[in-house]
Each structure stands twice: as C-alpha cells, then as structure tokens.
Amino acid sequence: MSNLEIAELLRNISACYQLKDPIKYKFQIIAYDRAATAVEHSTSELKDLWDDGKLDDVPGIGPSIASHLDEVFKKGKSKHFEELMKGIPKEAFKLMELPKIGIKTAIKFIDEKNKSEINDLLKMVDISRKNKRHLLPYAQMIASEVTEWILKCSEVERVDSLGSLRRMAATVGDIDISVASKNSSKVIDQFVKFPKVQEIIEKGDHTASILIPGNIQVDLMVIKPSSYGSLLQHFTGSKFHNIALREYAQTLGFSLSEYGVKKVSSKDNKILEFETEEKLYNLLKLDYIEPELRENMGELEASESHSLPKLMELKDIKGDLQIHSNFDIETSHDLGLSSMEDIAIKAIKLNYEYIAFTEHSPSKSNHTEKEVVEILKRKRENVDQLNYSFNNNCNNRNF
Template sequence: MPGIGPSIAAHLDEIFKTGKSRHFEAVMKGLPKAMFDLMEIPGIGAKRAYRLTKELKIGSVAELEKAVKEGRIAKLEGFGEESQAEILKSIEDTKAKSKEKRHLLPYAEDIAHEIIEWMKREKLVARVDPLGSLRRKASTVGDIDLSAATKNPAKVIEHFTKYPNKKRVLEKGTRTASITLPSGVQVDLMVETPDAYGALLQHFTGSKHHNIALRNYALKKGLSLSDYGIKKKGTEDYLKFKDEESFYRFIGMDYIPPELREDTGEIEAAIDHKLPKLVELEDIKADLQIHSSFDIETSHDLGESSMEEIIQKASNLGYEYIAFTEHNPSRSKHNDQQIIDILKRKREVVDKINYELQNRSAHLRETSARHSEKIDQINYSLINMNKKNIQKARPQATGALATVGRVFNSLEIDIMPDGRLPVPEDGMKTLDFALISIHGSFRLSKDKMTERVLKAFDHPKVKIFAHPTGRKLGHREGVELDWPKIFDFCKKNNKWLEINADPMRLDLPDVLVREAVKLGVKLTLGTDSHHKDSMENMNYGVSVARRGWAGKDNIVNTRSLVEFLELLKG
C-alpha cells in the first residue's frame, strides 16, 4: 500500500498476528501514564506533558489544576506566568464544555445504569442513585451525578475509581470522586452514611431553583438545610435523615417526586397536601402511535416490524389495545384513487386481525372459565374433607390472558402548509381515527402555523395532534403556535395532544403538558415506534407526563378498551 514501507508493514503484521507490538510497548514503557491525560488539555503537547509529569510529579488533570493555582507551573523553565494562565484557562474551558454538553435522557441513563451496576458489585454499597437532571428525568442531561450510601466511604470511592470503562480519574477525595469516560462524559460520585443519606440525595437531586425555594421556606421556620442534614436555629449539630420522605416531612410537607422539583408550585402544593398522584408506566393500557411494515409507499419512513410482531410485543407489554399509525401514502407517488385503494386494503387487513383477536379472546375466556370452575370443584371437595386453610386458587393473568384485544386502524397524516390533509375523504372514512403532524414548512409565522394546525385538526376523523411542536432535541427547535388557542380548541372539540415518547422528541414538552393539565386538555402517549423494540420507550413519555404534573386521568390511553371507545365517540 502507498505510504507503508517495510518497517511499518512489519509492525502491522505483528499487531494483526499477536494483537500487540513489541516496539510500541517498549516506547510506551518509559512514558508516564498521566502524560496522556494532560495531553487532553488544549495547549499541552507531548513534550510539555512529559515535563510536567516528570519534573512536578503531576499525576492527573486535577493535580495539574492545583499546581497552576499554587503558581508552580510558572517556575518551570520554558513556561512562565503567561503559559500558566493559558493552561488554567484551558482546564476551565475543558471542564465547562464537559459540563455544558447535553445528552439525550436514554444515553445518560445507559451510562448511569452501567456504573450503578458496577457499584452494586461492592457489598459495602447499601444504595446507589442517579442525581440531578437525570433523576428528575429531564429531556437532556449534562454530566452524570451519582450518590451512594455506605458505612465505608473510602472503600466505595476506591471501587468507583476502578470502574473498568473509565478513561481517567479526575478526583478522588474522602467523600467525592470524579471520572471521565472515553466519550468525554464526566461522572461524579458523592457518598454518605446511610443514616444521613436522605439529605444528600435531596440536595443533589435539585433543581437549584427548587432547593432555593425550599431553603427560604425552611428559614422562616428557623431551619437551615444542607446536604448534611437540617440544623435548628441556635444549634450546631445536623439532624440526619435516612431518606427524603422523612426530610420533607420534618420541614412540614409531603414528599415531592423528583420530576416535580423545578420550583413551579410543587412546594406550596406539598405544604397543602395537594400534590397530584402522578401517572405511572403501569397505568398505560395502549400505545397510540406505532408504524408497521404494512406494504405502503409512505410520505416518510415505513416501519420495520410486521403487524403480527407488533401485536406480540404489545401483548408482552401488557397492553389492551394499540393503534397502527403508518404515515399517509405519498402524494407524489399516488393519485387519489390509489391512496383510497391502499387504505381500503389496510382496513381489510386490520379487520381480519381484529376478528382473529376477538376469537382468541373468547377462547381464552372460555378456557379460563372452565379452569376456574374445575378449581372451585376441587376446593369444594377438599373443604368437605375437612381440609383447613384451603383458599380458592384463581388462575393468574399470564401473557396469554393479557393478549391485545383490539387494534385500531389509524394513520399519521402530514399537515400541508395550507392546513389541508393529503388524504381523500373516502380514504379518511376507512380510519378509526387519525393523527396529524407537522413534517415540513416549520418557519411559518405563529398565526399562520396556528391556523394551519386548527384547520387540519377540525376534521372529524382527526383525534390526536402528534409531536405537536415538531422539535427534535439537539437538532431543531419547535414551531411557534398560539397555545391558548390550541388548548381551547382541544377542550371544546374533544381533541387530544400527544406526548411523543421518542427520546429525540419528547413532545409535547413538559412545560406545555403542565398547561394542558391545568386546562383539562386530554393527552395521549405514543412511542412513534418504527420497530417493535422501540415500543419499550414508553417510559420516557411517562417521564414527560409526570414532569408536567399529569395524573392517570389526564392520559387517554390509561383507559380500558371499553372506556377508550367511549372517549373516541365523544
């Protein structure tokens, strides 16, 4: 190959055959390991890093920062005051960038999960939790903060810094430690004894605004709050709390779920015992946005999983019903009659599936009834035989008995720039209901965008406005809409707003969810899955709903199938 001579070729050949190079290992053997960590700081090359590690015995970036602040770098020949100042700025900039970088919630959760599992291997860890925006389930997360409860902080800190997938250790103290990962993400750990863990967990969960408001309220009661515990006025000792429930109770309020801790009225509600009972993942009875691989040339991405695969996945998740919401057929590839024919064909397929599901459900109910009757007869015989403490055993709800009972024939339809729907009326008639969404012309004025949406939303078959702002986290801001008008229209016309659980969207955002909840606007949850495995993302939509103060009653698809059908008619 061009550019590769005999010497390099020999080294490569050795690496391919043995997985290592003796020449490379010999060179590396004489170099301090820490110099490669220092080279991550802009402005510090190999020569400078080597001198700093050799002459000042610096073993980490944290030690380098300490040496800079003590003025030791400037005294080295060839550095001076100016170089020292530049190094300090580079360190601060690097730390700031690491802190500022935001990650999607699932990515941050995956990182935290791996490290939490590593921490649990140490038997001295009584408990380990995520902190900060990660624990509050914010849509994006900066650095990863964790806490651990233990009676042996030193041992737990040591275990944390030995995490095998770290890049380097930034700090290792008596109560805290920091590492960075190969991806550049910083992970901080704080440890506390189990009897005082509640205060630490509360304090570092945040948010900053929540803690400030909580502190101000406590001061009025003569209490001082910190991550060590609570001090009463005129005393020096901290009262310790093993959990957050007792911490909040001592201040005089109900426990506040982490998702609500944003200083948006949760403290006042907790004092008055008026916090909402937030929706749980277990409350969700259906997924109302799923894209199958049904043979259709859609306006956007087609799903990858078959209807049968999706139904099986939904059954495994315990859902009672689901909606197939493929994108509308492409207008550029089909005329009106072709679109109508495609949608009629899909209607026939869905009707056949529902017929089979109905027969299966009837068979399961009949089998269950016979099984139950037989058990009752056995129990009756046992009781007559004076067998004591015999309780009637009913069959448990298994995956087979929890089979999806109904699938809805739906469609996710593009809203055209003028508010029209690109589906002929005879095609709309084939649907049980429709979703509408914005996939283009994002820069219309607020008034024109609102008019566009309301025109599409007014169609009698349209029930759900999907991913309403059109945002994509980290890539695209949401559109401008007159939300009071949208909310008012929904309330008056029994229309629903979707909380899209796709981690790239999480749309409706929590702030708008809160407004919808206040006004009594109904919400739906959908994963927007284009593959059956993405149906497991529902928990992210639930997190958004919880951050928006939504309870079970605010979410349409927490209803049973019968209740959902009634709402659909309304």
C-alpha cells in the same frame, strides 16, 4: 426556540449590559443570568409554558424579561434585545462560551486576531457545544451503565442519579450519581474501574470523578446510609427549589444542608440525619415532593396543603396512537421494524387497551390512485384480522 437557545439568548443580553456599564446595570445582569439558569434547567419547554400562558410562573423570569420573551415567541425577535446587541459582532457572543472569555475579551479577540485564528476559536466553541449538555435519554443510558457497574460492589445499599437527570430535565450536563454505603472506599474503587474510563479526574475518600468517551464527566458521591436522604434531596435540586425549601425550613426553626437538618436554637449543633427524603420532608410538615416537581413552581405550597399532583407512571398509559409497523405499505420513508402482530403482542404485555398503526401512506409518485387504495385495503384487512384474533383471546383489544 429550544430552552438551550433561549438560555443562550438571555446570557447574551446579560453580556450586553456588562458591556454597557456593569455597575449601572448590575441588577439587569443578575436578572438575565438568573433567568438563563432557570430556563436551562427547566423540565418544561419554555415555548410550551408560553403557549399555556404560564411564562410568568417560571422562577427567575420577571415581568420585564417575560414581556421581551413574549415578543420573541410572537415575532421571532425582540426590539429591545436587538437594540442592545446592535453593533456587537455575533461571533463575540459565541466566543463567550470559551472558558474565561467575557464579552469585552471576545470583542478584543475579534479586533486583534486574524480571520483564521477567529475561525479556530469558533471551532473550539462548536466542539464545546457538542459536549456541553446531553439529551435526557442519552444521559439516562450512560447513568444506567455506570449504575449497573457500581451495583456489582456488594457494599452498595442504594444508588441514584442526581441533579437535572433525576429531575428528568430535557438536557443534562455532567452525570452525577450518589451511593449509600458504609464502605465508601470500596465503592469508589469499583467506580473508577468502570470499563469505559478514559481518565480518573479525582479520587477521594467519599467522592470521585471520571471522564468517559464523548468527553462526558461522571461524578460520584458516597455517604453513610443514615445521612443519605439529606444528600439525595440536596443534590437533586433544583437550585430554586432548594432555596425556597431552606427559607421555608428557617420559618420552622431549622437549617438544612446535604448532611441533615439542624435546629437553629440548638446549642450542641447536633445534626438530625435522614435515611430517606420522605423523612426529611415529613419533618418539615411537608408531603414528599417527587423530583420532577422540584422547580419552585408552587410545589412547596401544594405539599404543605396536601394537594400535590399525582405524576403519571408507565402503568397509567393505556395505549399508543403513533406506531409504524413493518407492514409493506410501500411508503417512501419511515417504515417500522416490527410486524403488526409482534407490536400487538407487546401492547398486550404492557396492558394497553388500544394502539394505532400510523404508517405513512403509499408513495403517490410510484403508485396510481387505484394501487394506493388496494394497498390501504390490504392494511385494513390485516388490522381486522389482528383485531378478530386478539379479541377472541383477550378482552376488548383494539388495533
């Protein structure tokens, strides 16, 4: 199950408790909603964390919920979850994704409306789902286009993505962007003129929102450079990281906001401003925490003890062991677009030490065993020739 599917399941369980007794099961409702949010915004797949025995480490997932999810991952279902959802139409859970429709209203719709009307509502949900969240690479592409457009304004001093996009979460909702500038009005004017704008949702002095194709909302916040670090930290999140950071700051006598840091004991309410996140974290006696780590999974403690892990960068990648070239191996599918030589040249530019060509084997349905062997020999000879050629001109490149 994907994180989005797990989050949906947890929200459905919360709805079941609401249906049973919202007062009696108040804490269960809060717990499952919180767990769903944590899963939805996690930068790691929950199944991978479960495989590593780290399910209990996810903030927002307590022992009880973890035990039920453990059963889901082992058996594909949870007895407890099935008992709670028993008797509730599956369509009711789906209808809950529509605005202002809770579980009781959804069930009422199913009881009172005809099948055609219900199907129309379910189609609306399907459309909503398609536009709800976006895969990270797609969100990055959109943000890059908007950022390039914003940077055409000479008043921009710095621009960054925010939220789950900056934290490199697997999926992203709205695209949030921040800008450091002394002239917010010019930046806002540039932003709302983005060529792909379909609708200007809001345009203010320091914020604006636009709608672009695909029903994708892009939000912009502009703040003066002297306060930019605080805004960037606050709106990068995650929610759980920020809560933990605020609580930690309070132990040092500080109060945090998107505008800066205030000493709790100060009588003049003066706000300390920060141009960069690094300076903010350093004030709190913490090492800078990379956005990808901000999930309240021990990063504050590691930062305080100067033991944060070093994140892998592109330059750390030494090779690629899964590449398909366009070498005519006569496979039935998934042939690459580039030649082996072009790929090898690109690998050298990336400073790779090795690559592996892993095209699918020749189609057995169209070749005899002898023909398959001959084709693979030709591929081997081609690779040997590449290795010979590049090893004479480069240092120990292996393909």
